[in-house]
Amino acid sequence: MRTALLIAGKDFKQRLRDKTLLMYALLLPLGLAFVFNLVFGGVDEQSATRIGLLDADRGTAASRFTDGVLRPVEASGAIDLRTVQSREEGEKLVEDGDLTALFVIPQGFTAAVESGAETAIVIVGDEGSPTGTSVARAIATSYTSQVTTVRLAVALAGGGDPQAVQQAVASSEAVAVERVGTSDKQLDWGTYMAAGMAVFFLFFTVQFGASGMLEERENGTMARLLAAPVSRTAVLAGKLLLSVFVGAVSMALLMAAMALLFDAQWGDPVGLALVVLTGVVAATALMASVAAFARGHEAASNRQAVLAIVLGALGGAFFPVAQLGGLMSQISKISPHYWFLQSLADLSGGASVGDVLPGVAVLAAFAAVAGGVAVYGWRREAGA
Amino acid sequence: MPGTEDAVLRCEGLRKSFGASVAVDGLGFHIGEGETYGLLGPNGAGKTTSISMISGVLARDGGEVLIDGEPLTGGSVRLKSKIGYVPQDLAVYPDLTGRENLRFFARLYGLNRRDAARRVDEVLEVVGLSDRAKDLAKNYSGGMQRRLNVALGLLHRPRLLILDEPTAGVDPQSRNSILDSVAQLAAQGMAILYTTHYMEEAERLCDRVGIIDQGRLRAEGTQRELVALVGEQDHVTLTGDGDLEALSARLAELDEVTGAGVTDGRIEVFTHDARALLPRLLHVAEAEGTTVRSVQVVEPDLEAVFLHLTGKALRD
Numbered sequence: 126m127r128t129a130l131l132i133a134g135k136d137f138k139q140r141l142r143d144k145t146l147l148m149y150a151l152l153l154p155l156g157l158a159f160v161f162n163l164v165f166g167g168v169d170e171q172s173a174t175r176i177g178l179l180d181a182d183r184g185t186a187a188s189r190f191t192d193g194v195l196r197p198v199e200a201s202g203a204i205d206l207r208t209v210q211s212r213e214e215g216e217k218l219v220e221d222g223d224l225t226a227l228f229v230i231p232q233g234f235t236a237a238v239e240s241g242a243e244t245a246i247v248i249v250g251d252e253g254s255p256t257g258t259s260v261a262r263a264i265a266t267s268y269t270s271q272v273t274t275v276r277l278a279v280a281l282a283g284g285g286d287p288q289a290v291q292q293a294v295a296s297s298e299a300v301a302v303e304r305v306g307t308s309d310k311q312l313d314w315g316t317y318m319a320a321g322m323a324v325f326f327l328f329f330t331v332q333f334g335a336s337g338m339l340e341e342r343e344n345g346t347m348a349r350l351l352a353a354p355v356s357r358t359a360v361l362a363g364k365l366l367l368s369v370f371v372g373a374v375s376m377a378l379l380m381a382a383m384a385l386l387f388d389a390q391w392g393d394p395v396g397l398a399l400v401v402l403t404g405v406v407a408a409t410a411l412m413a414s415v416a417a418f419a420r421g422h423e424a425a426s427n428r429q430a431v432l433a434i435v436l437g438a439l440g441g442a443f444f445p446v447a448q449l450g451g452l453m454s455q456i457s458k459i460s461p462h463y464w465f466l467q468s469l470a471d472l473s474g475g476a477s478v479g480d481v482l483p484g485v486a487v488l489a490a491f492a493a494v495a496g497g498v499a500v501y502g503w504r505r506e507a508g509a
Numbered sequence: 510m511p512g513t514e515d516a517v518l519r520c521e522g523l524r525k526s527f528g529a530s531v532a533v534d535g536l537g538f539h540i541g542e543g544e545t546y547g548l549l550g551p552n553g554a555g556k557t558t559s560i561s562m563i564s565g566v567l568a569r570d571g572g573e574v575l576i577d578g579e580p581l582t583g584g585s586v587r588l589k590s591k592i593g594y595v596p597q598d599l600a601v602y603p604d605l606t607g608r609e610n611l612r613f614f615a616r617l618y619g620l621n622r623r624d625a626a627r628r629v630d631e632v633l634e635v636v637g638l639s640d641r642a643k644d645l646a647k648n649y650s651g652g653m654q655r656r657l658n659v660a661l662g663l664l665h666r667p668r669l670l671i672l673d674e675p676t677a678g679v680d681p682q683s684r685n686s687i688l689d690s691v692a693q694l695a696a697q698g699m700a701i702l703y704t705t706h707y708m709e710e711a712e713r714l715c716d717r718v719g720i721i722d723q724g725r726l727r728a729e730g731t732q733r734e735l736v737a738l739v740g741e742q743d744h745v746t747l748t749g750d751g752d753l754e755a756l757s758a759r760l761a762e763l764d765e766v767t768g769a770g771v772t773d774g775r776i777e778v779f780t781h782d783a784r785a786l787l788p789r790l791l792h793v794a795e796a797e798g799t800t801v802r803s804v805q806v807v808e809p810d811l812e813a814v815f816l817h818l819t820g821k822a823l824r825d
Binding site: 128131132135138139142143344345346348349350351352353354355356 | 596
């Protein structure tokens, strides 16, 4: 460990003199975050999702949804709600782009809910505005899942008595609205772009450590290190240790700067530390896995840059790709950037440490797999 | 010659291949305390591969390396602290100062902060870089970088110092400084393994020389032993006024002379030891009434031995 720390310390001194590290770790992400915040900072306030409502039921369950869920969301400024008189009128407004989505509560909805029969809130979405449709779907899903949960609970306790169901549904309204505010919360645009830049440049920040093995080899200093009472593993550990340290410090400074400058809310600090640390380790491992199979430092840097850009784009570092829906939202999940940003969004929305553990676990899995590949690559290279 | 039992370094049957190409094939030699051993060979002879295996940088396919009788293995981290290694290519960190480079490696070799600081100052003095210790290595001249390269191998007072062509491409002043340092270290009892392209360096520094070609040790010994091994003789050329034919015939009768003749107005004399013959030769010339105008002695050198053994010049 002493040897690894000595090597990490030496590398750190070199990197500080190099100035490139400072550029990738702080200046570029912070500068771009500042620009994006200027550009997108007011987007959320200016463009609330315009949602139409057709209540063909007008029953108790329907009004619980409209008054108990939609109106509070509207009051929060997240949506503009407009009541329509017919489905045709609503669909026309969606088609013309005046509405981004339309809720249709069918006739008999309340009766179906109370009797336990199948029913559905229909959402008519605008193909050109998948984000708005996603918001509408999220609102409706949170409400219907609450109703289903309560119904099951009542069925077990009271034999499915309709009155009990009605009371239970009524009592669950506040919870339904609250869920809209947490699990499906996105960071505001300015903060999202800032966080995206932070995680995007994190991959460039940590690449130094991993490709440092190749630099040592090209500089001729690797032979000198290996002739010293030092194992190859200790050299690699020193390099990776520096990556993780610099990555974590850089992210911490960026998060703090964004909170101060852009009023970003990061949520639970323990959860944030966990997400950042696993994110940094995953990024380090991925960059190391690329470097381990490259012939030289320059080749490694090029490949690392390609991987960082592709994963960043897929994972939503430049744009929330997952909100496009469909295949893209699934593809987005192959990138650690997605899990990192999603976990940050959850924390920002008030999620607890436990809520972000799945995201943390996926990041840890990225780290484990990529780390294994890197170790295999370095061992293979050492034996050559 | 030191016995192999007391050798600081003993190599036996070293082997290394890269694919189908055999780089080192059964190399073996030893170096005693205070001895400087030169490993000579043309490019691609296997010198650097051998040195890399001996210093523990490169895994070997076969054979054994013993440092003070202890076998060097992949896990011999402690044993490696007995070895100082100066690689052929510059191996310094250009964006660290000379002092920072030295301090880093001193700490890596296990010296504590105080000892490291003291030792760094000593070594800077030895290689003449004290006044430039605070400058970044990238701002050093090529010769100064070479001296720093050597200094890094000396920090921990190794039992065995391995120098792989340490003077390649340096100015004469730095070269002399490096050679003086090496001679000084050997005098202090350090065992030194030295490879070079420069024959005069080997002749000046090395107690014994091993000639390596195509991964094999072709011959080894002192310079005299190697010369004797290949039957090379000293060559004396004499010019003067008088009966050169008569003098040549008279010289040919001497026991120490193996051959003499007149060519282009010069007497060519061959002997096994020109330095011993020279006073007598001049005496005979005087006795024969010849006024000697010039005498040139050419002793067979390692270059000739090398050429004889390998069929190519050392710098091929």
